Amino acid sequence: MRRIILLFAPVSLLAGCGGGDAEQNKGREAPLVALAPVRSARFVERIDAVGTARANEQVTLTAPVTQRIERLNFDDGAYVSRGQVIAVLTQGQQAAQLAQAQAVQREASQQLDRLEALRARGFATRSAVDAQVALEGQARAQAAEARATIADRVVRAPFAGWVSLRNISAGAVVTAGTEIATVSDISRIKLDFAVPETLLSQVRPDQPIAAIAAAYPDQPFRGTIDTIDPVLNPQTRAATVRAVLANGDRKLKPGMLLTVTIQAAARDAPAVPELAVLGEGEQTYVFMVENGKARRVKVVTGMRQNGLVEISRGVRAGQRIVTEGVVKIADGQRVRTTSAGGARGTAATPRPPAGSTQAPATSRSGG
Numbered sequence: 001m002r003r004i005i006l007l008f009a010p011v012s013l014l015a016g017c018g019g020g021d022a023e024q025n026k027g028r029e030a031p032l033v034a035l036a037p038v039r040s041a042r043f044v045e046r047i048d049a050v051g052t053a054r055a056n057e058q059v060t061l062t063a064p065v066t067q068r069i070e071r072l073n074f075d076d077g078a079y080v081s082r083g084q085v086i087a088v089l090t091q092g093q094q095a096a097q098l099a100q101a102q103a104v105q106r107e108a109s110q111q112l113d114r115l116e117a118l119r120a121r122g123f124a125t126r127s128a129v130d131a132q133v134a135l136e137g138q139a140r141a142q143a144a145e146a147r148a149t150i151a152d153r154v155v156r157a158p159f160a161g162w163v164s165l166r167n168i169s170a171g172a173v174v175t176a177g178t179e180i181a182t183v184s185d186i187s188r189i190k191l192d193f194a195v196p197e198t199l200l201s202q203v204r205p206d207q208p209i210a211a212i213a214a215a216y217p218d219q220p221f222r223g224t225i226d227t228i229d230p231v232l233n234p235q236t237r238a239a240t241v242r243a244v245l246a247n248g249d250r251k252l253k254p255g256m257l258l259t260v261t262i263q264a265a266a267r268d269a270p271a272v273p274e275l276a277v278l279g280e281g282e283q284t285y286v287f288m289v290e291n292g293k294a295r296r297v298k299v300v301t302g303m304r305q306n307g308l309v310e311i312s313r314g315v316r317a318g319q320r321i322v323t324e325g326v327v328k329i330a331d332g333q334r335v336r337t338t339s340a341g342g343a344r345g346t347a348a349t350p351r352p353p354a355g356s357t358q359a360p361a362t363s364r365s366g367g
Contacts, residue, residue, distance in 0.1 A: 030334045034324035035289060040317045041271035043303045043310050047202060047262040051193030051211065051243070055254040057159050057185040061086055063174040064152045074181060076165045080157045087180050089153035097146045105139035112136045161185035162250075189245045189252045191223065193260050194238040202264035203228060209243050211258040213251075221245050221252060225262075270316055271308040276323045277301060286315060287322035287329060289337055294322065296331040 063069075067089040074086055112132045118124035157163075164182040168174070191211060195203055203225065210220040223245035232239050243260070245252065252258075277299070278285045284301050287294045299314030315321060322329070329335055 030336045031325060031328040032336045032338060033287075033289070033294070033322045033326070033329060035320045035337050035339060036273075036323040038270050038272055038311065038315050038317050038319050038321060040268050041305075041308050041310075042266060042268050043271070043305055044266045045202070045264040045303065047195060047199050047264055049193040049195060049241075049260045049262070051191045051258050051260045053213075053245075053252050053254055053256040053258060054190040054192060055161075055184040055186050056188040056190060056244075057161065058182065058254060059158055060182045061155050061157075061180045063087075063089065063155070063176055063178045063180060065089070066173070066175045067091075067153060068173045069168065069170050069180075072166065072168070072170050072180075074163045074166065077162060079162055080160065080183060082157060082160045084157045085154060086157055086163070086183075087155040089155075089174075091150050091153040097149070101139065101143035101146045105136065105143050108132065108136035108139040155180055157183050159183070159185055184254060186247055186250055186252070186254065189221075189223075189247045189254070190226075191243045191245055191258060191260065192240055193243075194233070194236060195228075195241050195262075196236075196238045197232055199264075200228070200239055203241060203262065208263060210261045210263075211243075211245060212261075213256050213258050215256070216251060219251075221247075221258070269302065270311045272311055272315070272321060273323050274304060274307055274309050276321055276326060277309050278326055286311075287326055287331075288315075288319065289322065289335060292334055294329045294331060294333050294335050297321075 069087055070090045071088040072086070073084070073088070074080055080086065112129070112135075115124045115129045115132050119126065119129050161183045162185075164184070166181065168178075168180060174180070191209075205225050205227065207225045208222065209225060210222050212220055223243045225241055226244045227242045229240040229242075272286060276286050278287075284299055285296045286299055288297055289295070297314055300312045302310030302312045304310070322335075325335075
């Protein structure tokens, strides 16, 4: 009886080991991946920059002379038309000088008329008439100078626009150069930004741009490139590009910082989702499935845009690649497949029939 027990002990151990391997193999199911075809997508090359908004026209009006302000003709942020009076400085003394110069001019003109009448009758010489002509001209020039002096004390808007906040009051004595108001034409905005010399070949006048201001992140402002500075900055090796944006609603203000996007070129190319592309050093890959096994395919990528990666070489539109589950598989590994976002497909590795896992253990024990 003891001999029979000894003979069957190894057989029992072998059967137990075979059953454990079967349970392990049963738990190792081929990973499930999703397949989707490579599609053609439109990629737009872009140049991104940061620019500063400037008024279409802007000028700071200052006092031309030292004088007291007699009248201010604008309100904070008001619209003024071209030639509108902004401020009037005291001009009493200049008005008196003008009256005196006009009186002298009238007297000189009358004297000239009398001398010409006398000369016509032979009672005045030509030299006397010429001297009086000179005096009359001198008086006229003095009157014109007095008028110009008065005009200097009237500050006018050189163009239509909006004035800044008023920081001065009537009655204040200002010196020459004191700021009175800033007039800005913001019906259009000039947007200046720098473009590196390596990208200048992609920039041209009349090219469309889009700009985003921090104050209005959901509203792109569109315009066109107007001018490219012919001189590059020697420190940055970049050229200043000026674009013009319509600003009818006056949302954009001079001095704003805007993010600029230039659409340089557009093309259609094969594209895959970003998550489908793997990198290894400087190489990039995608996975395809052939005969139930994953196959790693080297690809050359281009632009990344809207969650897609441009593929310039390696796969073509219409080929099916692994778009989900790429991190779970390796080259040559068996996989189960499904369509991206769809129902599960046929497994690449069929599951063994029920009870077949016991066959190896029976064979080993029978040995």
